[in-house]
Amino acid sequence: MLLCLPTSVSEAQEYLAEGAVPIGGATLVWATWQRDGFPELAMSLRDVPEANVLERETVGGAVVLHRIDDRVPDVLRLAAAAVGTGAVRRAATVGGNLVGSALRCLLPAAIVLDARATVLESDGVHETDLAELVAKRPVLLSLRWREPIACAYRKLAGEAGGPPPLVVASAVHAGDDGDRLRVAVRDGYGVLSGSAPCATDTEEALHALRATAFGDLPTAAWDVVRSEVTGLLGGRGAD
Incomplete structure (x- = not known):
């Protein structure tokens, strides 16, 4: 096998x-x-500059997970820190996790950040959404998002050899028509997501969220979502 190490996007x-x-x-x-x-x-x-950027609102696809620190929002930092062992995080990349992994541990965090992907295909560089990234699995150059007002991440403990543990990621973004809550849940190998306005009280936001795809969540999983959203909305501005 010949391993190519390009130093530019064109290469x-x-x-x-x-x-x-x-x-x-x-x-x-x-x-x-x-x-x-x-x-x-x-x-x-690994030698392409555009794929190695690490800033508050962007991360490169070649960035290894152990490099992800407080330069990015907590929801992404905590998601990366919860992947595998230290040895895995020193080798695994953002692009490999999102495009090559069945677990896609970073996907819930990317969803609630409302991230867009810059991808490389044989016909050039394109920007796309996360749904197309997961479906088509192109080469990921980078992710970009808007800074959230607040965000949170929780991964439940899992059993060795058992199903993937429940993951709940959440974030609040400012918008022209008020703040908006985004939540993504990995339940097994599937990821559900939904959003709701959160300019009013927490219960109204939860009610609106429950009317999305989260209406199909098992009660135990919804209880974790409720707890996370309550904590997030109660502590807005602390990210």
């Missing part, structure tokens, strides 16, 4: 057009390649 695009397979941090693909065979050409974005 990465050329390798992609030649059939190079994105490797990310290789934490997910290595075992599969050992079993099924290695590709002739692989590509890492």
Whole structure:
């Protein structure tokens, strides 16, 4: 296997057009390649500047998870810190987690930040939403979002060998028509999301949220959502 290390987006695009397979941090693909065979050409974005940015409102797809710190909102920082072991976080990348992983541990956080993705395909660079990112699985160059007023993240304890633990991410954003609450829940391997205005009291926001896709959540999961939203809206401005 030949590993390509482009230093620019245009060079990465050329390798992609030649059939190079994105490797990310290789934490997910290595075992599969050992079993099924290695590709002739692989590509890492670790030397591409646009894929390594780490700022308050953007993160690159090649950023390894252990680098994600308080430069980003807490919801994303805590989500990254909860992925795997320290060894995994030192190798796994943002792009690998969102595009290559079935668990997509960072996805709930990205959803509540209302993030947009800049992606690289063989025909060039495009901006897209998270739904298309997950469905089409292009090469992720970076995520960008607006700074939230407040945000929170909670991951329940899981059992070894059991189903993925429940994750609840939430954030409040300012808007022209008032503040808006966004919540995303990973329940098993699926992710549900919804939003509601939160200019009034917490119970009204929860009622509006329950009328979205969260109406199908099991009672135990909804109780965690209720607790998280209550804490978030009660402590707005503390992020």
